[in-house]
Amino acid sequence: MGLLNSVKKIMGVETKPAQVAMEKKAEATKEKKPVTNKIKLGHVHMSGCTGCLVSIADNNLGLIKILDDYADLVYCLTLADVRHIPEMDVALVEGSVCIQDHESVEDIKETRKKSKIVVALGSCACYGNITRFSRGGQHNQPQHESFLPIGDLIDVDVYIPGCPPSPELIRNVAVMAYLLFEGNEDQKALAGKYLKPLMDLAKRGTTGCFCDLMDDVINQGLCMGCGTCAASCPVRAITLEFGKPQGERDLCIKCGSCYGACPRSFFNLDVIPEFESINEIIADALKEGESND
Amino acid sequence: MIEDPYLGKYVTCVSARSTDKEILKKAQDGGIATTLMVYALEEGIIDGTIVAGEGDKPWQPKPEVAMTREDILKARGTRYSISPQISWLKEATRSFGLDKVGITGVCCQMQAVRKAQLYPINMRDVPGKVAFTVGLFCMENFPYKSMQSIVEDHAAQSLGSVKKMEITKGKFWVYTERGNVATVPLKETHKYEQPGCHVCLDYVSNLADISTGSVGSPDGWSTVFIRTKVGNEIWSKAVAAGLFETKPIEEVKPGLDLLRKLAKEKIDKNQKTVEERKTFGVNKGLRNPYA
Numbered sequence: 001m002g003l004l005n006s007v008k009k010i011m012g013v014e015t016k017p018a019q020v021a022m023e024k025k026a027e028a029t030k031e032k033k034p035v036t037n038k039i040k041l042g043h044v045h046m047s048g049c050t051g052c053l054v055s056i057a058d059n060n061l062g063l064i065k066i067l068d069d070y071a072d073l074v075y076c077l078t079l080a081d082v083r084h085i086p087e088m089d090v091a092l093v094e095g096s097v098c099i100q101d102h103e104s105v106e107d108i109k110e111t112r113k114k115s116k117i118v119v120a121l122g123s124c125a126c127y128g129n130i131t132r133f134s135r136g137g138q139h140n141q142p143q144h145e146s147f148l149p150i151g152d153l154i155d156v157d158v159y160i161p162g163c164p165p166s167p168e169l170i171r172n173v174a175v176m177a178y179l180l181f182e183g184n185e186d187q188k189a190l191a192g193k194y195l196k197p198l199m200d201l202a203k204r205g206t207t208g209c210f211c212d213l214m215d216d217v218i219n220q221g222l223c224m225g226c227g228t229c230a231a232s233c234p235v236r237a238i239t240l241e242f243g244k245p246q247g248e249r250d251l252c253i254k255c256g257s258c259y260g261a262c263p264r265s266f267f268n269l270d271v272i273p274e275f276e277s278i279n280e281i282i283a284d285a286l287k288e289g290e291s292n293d
Numbered sequence: 294m295i296e297d298p299y300l301g302k303y304v305t306c307v308s309a310r311s312t313d314k315e316i317l318k319k320a321q322d323g324g325i326a327t328t329l330m331v332y333a334l335e336e337g338i339i340d341g342t343i344v345a346g347e348g349d350k351p352w353q354p355k356p357e358v359a360m361t362r363e364d365i366l367k368a369r370g371t372r373y374s375i376s377p378q379i380s381w382l383k384e385a386t387r388s389f390g391l392d393k394v395g396i397t398g399v400c401c402q403m404q405a406v407r408k409a410q411l412y413p414i415n416m417r418d419v420p421g422k423v424a425f426t427v428g429l430f431c432m433e434n435f436p437y438k439s440m441q442s443i444v445e446d447h448a449a450q451s452l453g454s455v456k457k458m459e460i461t462k463g464k465f466w467v468y469t470e471r472g473n474v475a476t477v478p479l480k481e482t483h484k485y486e487q488p489g490c491h492v493c494l495d496y497v498s499n500l501a502d503i504s505t506g507s508v509g510s511p512d513g514w515s516t517v518f519i520r521t522k523v524g525n526e527i528w529s530k531a532v533a534a535g536l537f538e539t540k541p542i543e544e545v546k547p548g549l550d551l552l553r554k555l556a557k558e559k560i561d562k563n564q565k566t567v568e569e570r571k572t573f574g575v576n577k578g579l580r581n582p583y584a
Contacts, residue, residue, distance in 0.1 A: 224489035227377025243375025
């Protein structure tokens with residue numbers, strides 16, 4: 001498979017040209033069937049808008065490639081008729097949890113029980129996002145007033161923040177999760193390193209806001225005025241005044257994107273400087289026409 | 294591929310300057326950043342690039358998406374103040390409708406681009422549309438008011454009269470349109486530095502496709518690192534097209550030795566700052582973004 005053969009340099013294992021040629025030959029004669037198992041992927045819809053699932057789908061043929069070679073979609077009410085939450089290697093959970101809705105609370109608990117890795121997909125699942133502003137009083141469940149990010153009810157392994165989350169990030173996490181389950185030792189190490197900051201975000205907490213930039217970046221003496229936060233904000237609530245973030249906090253929908261995108265929130269020096277080879281690995285994994293089945 | 298602990302990964306390093314006389318007229322050094330972006334635009338490698346254009350106040354940079362040679366040329370010259378280049382990164386792929394975005398900036402801005410490529414958080418379309426990055430060397434930066442204090446008070450010059458500023462040989466140099474030169478010892482400028490620069494562990498824009506700066510090469514020339522496949526391809530073509538004069542960096546004074554020495558000083562000093570943050574308080578520390 002393209003993916004399994006593509007991790008070469010990341011772990012400092014230099015491959016000589018002669019070896020590359022030999023590998024290519026071996027690859028050509030490889031059996032048709034996938035050598036490794038696909039992972040089981042599920043999409044769990046809590047109080048979300050399905051925009052996160054649309055973001056998954058906006059990987060276009062990349063998603064088809066992932067579903068061909070690396071993952072089976074075992075559960076997704078929007079796309080398949082499996083009615084109950086099955087066992088999953090990776091659960092992509094979007095939306096927050098209404099604690100006055102019994103079934104929702106059961107669903108999120110069941111998801112944790114049935115999944116090896118729980119991913120909070122998108123800002124509602126990570127941080128509450130727009131549902132932070134819910135306060136009930138609307139027909140025909142006026143008592144449905146309290147919503148919490150899933151991390152307040154179950155342990156979450158990985159965050160994919162963003163409203164909407166970027167298709168590319170969801171894709172990267174899916175590919176890395178596959179490597180984590182089915183790769184060799186080097187690939188597992190790479191996937192672990194890649195996912196670590198997204199796991200750290202999950203440990204950090206369940207609130208997102210423009211204020212993160214004040215509390216954890218500017219107030220901490222870390223802001224260097226690059227402007228990334230302003231680019232990432234989906235509602236243009238951030239401008240830069242004399243090189244520093246200015247937040248229009250009544251515009252902010254509390255998605256937590258700006259802090260996530262900020263290069264002074266996490267900047268993992270064991271991964272990001274390897275951008276060229278990691279980009280190649282991901283591109284190779286998704287190359288069309290290399291499907292083994 | 295050379296992997297230098299202080300100068301980053303690179304294929305080759307040369308001393309170079311543009312052969313475009315018009316570009317050189319107002320370039321800070323060898324006109325590398327301007328020439329590369331103009332070349333990339335004319336060759337269709339990019340269809341626009343984020344540059345530090347002219348702001349509302351004298352010597353205040355304003356990030357802009359430049360889509361013509363004229364607009365790129367307007368961004369020539371170093372402005373020693375913060376230009377939030379990355380604030381336009383996503384918009385360049387939206388209302389500007391660009392497919393191949395160029396980005397210029399300093400080290401931390403190159404880092405921001407690479408983070409957005411690998412971990413795009415509300416940065417849809419950005420990873421695949423970053424086409425070419427040119428990073429400048431950067432020792433530290435100043436808020437606008439800092440730069441104002443340095444130029445107006447310490448150097449005693451009117452900002453409106455300044456033609457060029459330069460930090461070199463231990464001094465902050467101010468050149469005026471009418472030919473005057475004033476200097477400020479760098480020691481006096483330290484307190485004005487942007488605090489966020491003190492945790493920066495990158496001097497020569499390690500994560501750019503091509504990085505360029507002044508240190509290591511004579512006046513009017515730049516030290517250039519060609520780092521990635523993208524950078525290598527563009528540089529080779531541009532040199533073949535006669536856009537640059539080049540010399541092997543080994544044949545140039547003061548060359549890589551001085552550059553590596555300054556890079557080491559920056560990284561060692563800032564690494565120490567990063568360390569000290571861990572025990573900044575009593576039984577408490579400050580956050581470390583690299584942890």
